[in-house]
Amino acid sequence: MLLEVRDITKGYDSGGEHVQVFAGVSLSVNAGEAVALTGESGSGKSTLLHLCAGLERPDAGQVALDGQTLGDMGDGARARLRRARIGLVFQQFNLIPSLPVAANLRFQAQLAGRENVTWTDTLAARLGLVPLLGRYPEQLSGGQQQRVAIGRALAGRPGLILADEPTGNLDEATGDAVMDLLLGLVGETGAGLLMVTHSARLAARLDRRLHLSGGGLC
DSSP states (O other): OOOEEEEEEEEEEETTEEEEEEEEEEEEOOOEEEEEEEOOOOSSSOOOOHHTSSOOOOOOEEEETEEEEEGSOOHHHHEEEEEEEEEEOOOOOOOOOOOOOHHHHHHHHHTTTTOOOOHHHHHHHTTTTTGTTTOOOGGGHHHHHHHHHHHHHHHTTTSEEEETTTTTTTOOOHHHHHHHHHHHHHHOOOEEEEEOOSSSHHHHTTSSEEEEETTEEE
């Protein structure tokens, strides 16, 4: 089992009240498996992805990656594990504004010590980024920035891909190409994929679908 989430609970304080996002949520993602996470807006899908990545801590319960419990690690150890094992595609692109597209694409793989020029060139071609390699993030549209963020996350061939609406800013044809890339990487490398999506059509392409509603998964 690549990712295991056991009985996690998460809430936050707002306006003097405690708002419970979810309670007792458990899920797993195996190596080589692609899992869709669906749910209404505000149901906690992005929060759940952040917890899986170790970017936030649950109020209760445990998250384990490759058998390592994230709650037992300090911030530095979690960051190192994230760099080495996880490819993150979140709705905030978080591109480095001072670097051109080519350097942004390589950045994550370089941090992980797994840069492969041939693979990065392949990603750039398949994502339609070759004409944009010399541009800076501020010179790109939202959809172009999304494609760069996806390429950066995949460049290091991560063991686990956590993707939050990775095709949300893309047209249907480009979105389908991105899905082909994601699923291809899962098939070729045995990576696991947990992907938030509102699209029933895209969710149907994955191995399993989990629906977050009313604070629980079904």
